[in-house]
Amino acid sequence: MAIEQVLETLAKLVSFRSVTPYSSGSLEYIAKLLTNAGFSCDIEVFGEKEEEKTTNLYARYGNGSPNICFAGHIDVVPPLNEDLWDYNPFELKVIGEKVYGRGTVDMKGAIACGIVSALNYLKIYPSPSGSISFLLTSDEEGCAKFGTKPMLEYLAKKGEKIDFSILGEPTARAHFGDTIAIGRRGSVNFVLKIIGKQGHVAYPHTAINPITSAVKIATNLMNIDFDNGSEFFEKTNLEVTSFDVGNNVVNIIPEQATLKFNVRFNDFHSAKSIFGIVLEVISKHEVIFDLQYESSAESFVQKYSEKMKKFTAIVQNQSQIPPKIDTNGGTSDARFIHKYSEIVEFGLSFDQAHKINEHTQISDLQSLYNVYYNSLVEFLQK
Numbered sequence: 001m002a003i004e005q006v007l008e009t010l011a012k013l014v015s016f017r018s019v020t021p022y023s024s025g026s027l028e029y030i031a032k033l034l035t036n037a038g039f040s041c042d043i044e045v046f047g048e049k050e051e052e053k054t055t056n057l058y059a060r061y062g063n064g065s066p067n068i069c070f071a072g073h074i075d076v077v078p079p080l081n082e083d084l085w086d087y088n089p090f091e092l093k094v095i096g097e098k099v100y101g102r103g104t105v106d107m108k109g110a111i112a113c114g115i116v117s118a119l120n121y122l123k124i125y126p127s128p129s130g131s132i133s134f135l136l137t138s139d140e141e142g143c144a145k146f147g148t149k150p151m152l153e154y155l156a157k158k159g160e161k162i163d164f165s166i167l168g169e170p171t172a173r174a175h176f177g178d179t180i181a182i183g184r185r186g187s188v189n190f191v192l193k194i195i196g197k198q199g200h201v202a203y204p205h206t207a208i209n210p211i212t213s214a215v216k217i218a219t220n221l222m223n224i225d226f227d228n229g230s231e232f233f234e235k236t237n238l239e240v241t242s243f244d245v246g247n248n249v250v251n252i253i254p255e256q257a258t259l260k261f262n263v264r265f266n267d268f269h270s271a272k273s274i275f276g277i278v279l280e281v282i283s284k285h286e287v288i289f290d291l292q293y294e295s296s297a298e299s300f301v302q303k304y305s306e307k308m309k310k311f312t313a314i315v316q317n318q319s320q321i322p323p324k325i326d327t328n329g330g331t332s333d334a335r336f337i338h339k340y341s342e343i344v345e346f347g348l349s350f351d352q353a354h355k356i357n358e359h360t361q362i363s364d365l366q367s368l369y370n371v372y373y374n375s376l377v378e379f380l381q382k
């Protein structure tokens, strides 16, 4: 039974404490499994400093095209308060219809489904007309500088060509199969310092209270109407994430107020154009300020291709509901992969991602396995 194989593989993957950026032996374990099944495996470590060192695995079976690639990350976010977990986060626990463990949805469950579907497929069709590959990193939840991005550059230099990637990030909103992502919003973080003049709270005329301006500016920023969304994207959104004056006494008007905010933007914008809009709003206030921004991802959306349509049909056939073609969610390695290969993101439910007692339905793992297996059949049969 495929589901038993998936659970067995998942149990093994969950047992590795692969908290970003450490593979903790998990990628080496997968490489061994795949090597035994006839894949050629290439493990590359990127990053100079000890705390940066990131293990990456590329494995390929066959050398024909199309090259269908299961992409993903083996690293997980830390469990944090382990005593708040009902079970050991690094030991897969089956309770009724669910399995618990760190990474079950984000995204060791999807990796287990990919591995088992590939191995089972190759047992029946050892000479596919095309290739199966895996592109796995241990640095997606962190800075992502030494993971998929340099690995893709390295592979491109070697002449490797990936035609279609399936990234098993958790994508389902309410039900398995309800969402397929073909793009992502961009993300930009801002730090705004508003400079006032410190003084005694009893003599406000001798001081300039930066909080007065900061509150007005924050309200204006939250009310910016960037756009109304586009074909595959929701509206651009700004969220204030921090408001800080560093004041722990009661009789001082502080010198500075710091606002932090994040903008998730669609394909109408770039990080730079968002900066321009934000700067214009702030500049309308008569105040001394300093505005810094840093973008970790620009937005992107791909053309909805024939292969994507076929993949959508496979998902719909499995879940019996037409999936939404979407671009929401956080950033993912798709922001790098789409420059080299067509890519769909499709995995388990994101509701449980990063949570205490992270878990997934066993039936969802079965469904995901079916989708992955049927995709190999669809794309690799003559």
Ligand SMILES: [Zn+2]
Pocket (backbone or CB within 6 Å): 073, 106, 107, 140, 169, 170
């Ligand atoms: Zn993830």
